[in-house]
Amino acid sequence: MTNTDEALATIRAGFHLSAQRVYLDGNSLGALHDTVRRHLDTVVSRQWGEDLIAGWNKHDWINLPSTVGDRIAQLIGAGPGEVLCCDNLSINLFKGLAAALELNAPRIRIITEAGHFPTDNYIAGGLANLLGPQRCQVEAVEINTLETLDFSNVAVLSLSHVNFRTGTLRNLPEITARAQAQGALVLWDLAHSAGVIEAELNRHHVDMAVGCTYKFLNAGPGSPGFLYIAKRHQSATNPLPGWMGHADRFAFEPNYRPAPGITRFLTGTQSVIAMAAAQAALSVFETVTIKTLRQQSLALTQYLMDQLANNPVTSGIECLTPGEAQRRGSQVSLRLEHGFPISQALIERGVIVDFREPDIIRFGIAPLYNQRADINIAVTTLADILKSGIYREQRFSQRATVT
Amino acid sequence: MTNTDEALATIRAGFHLSAQRVYLDGNSLGALHDTVRRHLDTVVSRQWGEDLIAGWNKHDWINLPSTVGDRIAQLIGAGPGEVLCCDNLSINLFKGLAAALELNAPRIRIITEAGHFPTDNYIAGGLANLLGPQRCQVEAVEINTLETLDFSNVAVLSLSHVNFRTGTLRNLPEITARAQAQGALVLWDLAHSAGVIEAELNRHHVDMAVGCTYKFLNAGPGSPGFLYIAKRHQSATNPLPGWMGHADRFAFEPNYRPAPGITRFLTGTQSVIAMAAAQAALSVFETVTIKTLRQQSLALTQYLMDQLANNPVTSGIECLTPGEAQRRGSQVSLRLEHGFPISQALIERGVIVDFREPDIIRFGIAPLYNQRADINIAVTTLADILKSGIYREQRFSQRATVT
Numbered sequence: 020m021t022n023t024d025e026a027l028a029t030i031r032a033g034f035h036l037s038a039q040r041v042y043l044d045g046n047s048l049g050a051l052h053d054t055v056r057r058h059l060d061t062v063v064s065r066q067w068g069e070d071l072i073a074g075w076n077k078h079d080w081i082n083l084p085s086t087v088g089d090r091i092a093q094l095i096g097a098g099p100g101e102v103l104c105c106d107n108l109s110i111n112l113f114k115g116l117a118a119a120l121e122l123n124a125p126r127i128r129i130i131t132e133a134g135h136f137p138t139d140n141y142i143a144g145g146l147a148n149l150l151g152p153q154r155c156q157v158e159a160v161e162i163n164t165l166e167t168l169d170f171s172n173v174a175v176l177s178l179s180h181v182n183f184r185t186g187t188l189r190n191l192p193e194i195t196a197r198a199q200a201q202g203a204l205v206l207w208d209l210a211h212s213a214g215v216i217e218a219e220l221n222r223h224h225v226d227m228a229v230g231c232t233y234k235f236l237n238a239g240p241g242s243p244g245f246l247y248i249a250k251r252h253q254s255a256t257n258p259l260p261g262w263m264g265h266a267d268r269f270a271f272e273p274n275y276r277p278a279p280g281i282t283r284f285l286t287g288t289q290s291v292i293a294m295a296a297a298q299a300a301l302s303v304f305e306t307v308t309i310k311t312l313r314q315q316s317l318a319l320t321q322y323l324m325d326q327l328a329n330n331p332v333t334s335g336i337e338c339l340t341p342g343e344a345q346r347r348g349s350q351v352s353l354r355l356e357h358g359f360p361i362s363q364a365l366i367e368r369g370v371i372v373d374f375r376e377p378d379i380i381r382f383g384i385a386p387l388y389n390q391r392a393d394i395n396i397a398v399t400t401l402a403d404i405l406k407s408g409i410y411r412e413q414r415f416s417q418r419a420t421v422t
Numbered sequence: 423m424t425n426t427d428e429a430l431a432t433i434r435a436g437f438h439l440s441a442q443r444v445y446l447d448g449n450s451l452g453a454l455h456d457t458v459r460r461h462l463d464t465v466v467s468r469q470w471g472e473d474l475i476a477g478w479n480k481h482d483w484i485n486l487p488s489t490v491g492d493r494i495a496q497l498i499g500a501g502p503g504e505v506l507c508c509d510n511l512s513i514n515l516f517k518g519l520a521a522a523l524e525l526n527a528p529r530i531r532i533i534t535e536a537g538h539f540p541t542d543n544y545i546a547g548g549l550a551n552l553l554g555p556q557r558c559q560v561e562a563v564e565i566n567t568l569e570t571l572d573f574s575n576v577a578v579l580s581l582s583h584v585n586f587r588t589g590t591l592r593n594l595p596e597i598t599a600r601a602q603a604q605g606a607l608v609l610w611d612l613a614h615s616a617g618v619i620e621a622e623l624n625r626h627h628v629d630m631a632v633g634c635t636y637k638f639l640n641a642g643p644g645s646p647g648f649l650y651i652a653k654r655h656q657s658a659t660n661p662l663p664g665w666m667g668h669a670d671r672f673a674f675e676p677n678y679r680p681a682p683g684i685t686r687f688l689t690g691t692q693s694v695i696a697m698a699a700a701q702a703a704l705s706v707f708e709t710v711t712i713k714t715l716r717q718q719s720l721a722l723t724q725y726l727m728d729q730l731a732n733n734p735v736t737s738g739i740e741c742l743t744p745g746e747a748q749r750r751g752s753q754v755s756l757r758l759e760h761g762f763p764i765s766q767a768l769i770e771r772g773v774i775v776d777f778r779e780p781d782i783i784r785f786g787i788a789p790l791y792n793q794r795a796d797i798n799i800a801v802t803t804l805a806d807i808l809k810s811g812i813y814r815e816q817r818f819s820q821r822a823t824v825t
Contacts, residue, residue: 035471043477051471059466059695067642068438072447072774080643109664110513131625138665139689141678145663149520149552159676209776212690224766233691239470240483240694260548261512263540271779273536273562276545286637287510287541292462292642293693371475376674 027315027387033303034388038368038375041400045385046211046309046350047373051236051270058299062292074291083155083294084263084285090301091236091245094309095209096219100162100280102247105289108231109212111246112142112177112261114128114284115227117254118177118248120146120155126174126202133159136183139208142368143177165194170201175226180349181211184375185339188216188348192223204252208242210234215316215349215386220247222344227252235349235385240299254278261286294414303387313392316349317385322392323351323382332402339379350383360415364404367415368398423771429709430718430790436706437791441451443772444803447752448788449614450776451501452640452703454526456767461702465695475628477694486697487666487688494639494648498612498631499516499622503683507700511613512635513662514649515545515580515688518630518688521651522578523549523558529605531571539586544613546580570599573604578629582616583621583802584751587778589743591619591751595626602627602769607655613637616648618710618719618752623650630655638752638788641700649687656683664689706790717787719752726754726785726797735805740781754785764816770818773800 025115033052036042040049066074075081088102096104105111131144140159147155148319152275160168162182171178176198195205206227214235220228228247232238232339248255257264257277263285266276277283304312324342327333355361355378362374373381382397404410437444438454445453454751469477476482479529491505498505508514519532528532543562550558561570566584574578577603584591598608612621618640630652635641651658658681660667666688669679680686707715715788727745730736742755758764758781765777776784785800 035467037472043472043603047651048470048475048477050474051466056466056471063454063459063462063699064643067451068459069440071445071453072451072776073769074451074643085624106509107514107664107692109666109690110509110646110662113662114507136680137668137674137676141663141665141668142689145661148659148663152757163678176730178637220802239466240477241697242689242692242693258548259513259516260544261510262539262544265540265544269779271540273540273543274545275540276824287512288634288644289510289645290645292645292691292694292699293696294644296466298693300765366476373475381614 023307023311030303031304031388036388039074040371041396042371043339043382043384043389043393044373045178045389046381046383048240049385050388051239052237052300052303054303055137055296055395056238057297059292061297062295062296062323067291067354071232080291083298085282087294087301088245089300090298091213092115092247093201095213095220095247096217097247100244101250103281103284104232104243104245104294105285105349106138106243107243108229109142109210110136111229111244112139112208112285113146114257114259115206115246115248116146116175116177117231117258118144118252119206119227120160122252125206126172127155128173129155129157129175129177130168130173131157131159132162134162134182134184135159135179135315136208136210137175145376160357169199173198173201173203175204175206177206177208178420179208179211180216183211184339184352184379186322186348186350186352186381188212188346191218195223211348214304216313223251232297235298236297237303237387238300239293242297243289243293244323248281248284253283257284257288258285263287265387281359298374308364312386316384317344317347319384319386319389319391320347320349321360323384323398326394326398328402330398330402331403333398341386349389350381353380355380357410359418360410361404363415365400372395426710426714430593431704434791439791442726443774443775444799446785446787446792446796447774447776447783447787448792449637451643452788453791454638454642455640455703455706457706458640458642458699458702462695462699465698470694478682483694486694486701487692490697490701490704491648493701494616494660495650497707498616498650499620499624500650500823501624501653504653505648506684506687507635507646507648507697508688511632511647511791512541513544514632514647515542516549517653517660517662518609518632519546519549519580520650520661521655522609522630524656525658526577526607529575530558531576532558532560532578532580533571533576534562535562535565535582536579537565537585537587538562538580539611539613542580542582554761563656566599573601573606576601576604576606578607578609580609580611582611582614587742587782588786589751589753589754589755591615591749593603594621594628598626598628614751617707618717619716622658628652635700635703639700639703640706640790641703645700646692646696651684651687659691661682661688664691666690715789719787720750720796722787722789722792722794723752723754724748725794726801729797729801731799733805735808736801752787752789754787756783757781758783760813762821763813764807766818767813768803771803771807773803
């Protein structure tokens, strides 16, 4: 084993994963690492249970949004003091877009991708609704029109680094540079790339970014989001100014004075338990580099695509995820007639994938814990299900509320 | 023992409280109940650790904001489907105020209390800043001017049910009726009353309310906030429209369609771990009524004020909290020269209180776990500290970042 293989094997051994199951849904909800479980027990029983109010100072709870944010910064190529872990992605996006409009006044146009994760476009629409058409306009364009789009009157371009449906990785450096060359700001949603792809935000001069910690960062269901604002933009106004972003929180001053730096983008108090889970989940990344994880991810998604192509039963399935490594995120999305019942049959047989309307099955690859053996089982099981036609049984067609 | 005494004794026995310490800061951070610790262990190790993505359906994580919200509703006199547990108080307040302005157009004035908890006023200011002076104006008035204030062009009145500094309980029924009689909407901040005082929101026809769960509801440091919007106002627009408030979350539709009812006021994904802690913490309230807790709270704050008055060393201290039961929250606030070092000396001797600038020591009473014995120790210790003058020692004057 190489040093990398050893480091990954050690990490993998700490995840709570059943031997009876292949988990390929880390792009939706990451797995539990024992480090997280143990740290949560300490935070709940010892820090809160024993130290109570003193915990805010003794355990530095008050600075968790910054300390956890700084750790995320290392994974996405940002500097210290450029990332906060707080709230959720949608709310952080609202803050980022409002700040971008202010910074880039008098421009008022927000451009998004039509195929963006829906909440991103809903939030942009919500901001436009608040500000009114004289101060904000949102336009969702097809991604393939970006190349010829005129950015000369665009305030901010809001895109996903990896498309959630197809797993396509956007060309962040090129798109950022092109939009900025015409004076637009660029905000990236890293939900499906943080923890598996080097975003290198500073290197590519990215203005803003948002993301979540519950996918490849493994911080638990619904764990907090994050917000990156480049140092040069941190004088902007937080549209949701709360006491945690005040220059002197515990002076309880009647008037709002924004804290220096990114701290001003905090609003209310954050869940210490949720933040602690994120802190512990990020500590799992300490022994590997994001570059190593990207290599591992690419090797596994390539292996998955190869195995699908080599199996006569699966070789004809349309793969929405690009074959070129530089355009591929950390998932493989297949378009399949009867996609929903097939996904349910896979889950029943212990291959945990997810389904996205109308006909997409996503195989997420989490390089921290997925291996070739997982992929072998997944492809064999998929072939069995297709060959046997078992997915046509009535019970596989029943929709649950969440997948 | 009466049935009530027995019920409270049983509950009290479940809290993690040290015999070496008197905890009188439940108005800032509630204590850990063993029910919460055990439930969190189950949610982390079993629900997330074993069921992973399936947990969203299997354990109904997806509906926690509503199910926990409905439980809070019972404590504040609201109906099912009128309360969400989500985000934090500041963000919920932003949603409520924006919705109130929309509902009460063309009125644009927000009236708040000058002595309001600061974040409430910062958030109102942030909304005004976004909307501009043609669409929103905020005015913070002294509380004693409310009686003569003309509400005829006020869109919404935003007040605290209990003032965080003085512990004064506002006359919610009377103030609500007076403002509404002139067409204003009324939004109450229940941060310092939820769990200890019957707010009876429906009975008093309150329009909106916000609060937090980390004080008297004991859901842990920084645990989620809540938002009450009366049924009659739920057609309003959520200014932060995210996918969790969409009518069909997992259809991933390009356009936002608000869910019916209060669900539309959700934005992004909530921390399941944080929500689970709130759910368990609220289950502790199942065996007592809020009426009982209010009686217990009043008896204890009265006892504390009596003990202070009866002790020759403490009898001269100015008490900011009203003596009349109907004007008293669940804390006793004393104004003391050298308040800060005295509070630190109390803490060093195991009487956990907190300090608020410039000279206020707060003794919070949590009727679920505080008893007369706590108060006896607190008053005796305070008298000792004052008599001995020990608080004049240098080390008690060093400020921490949070108290």
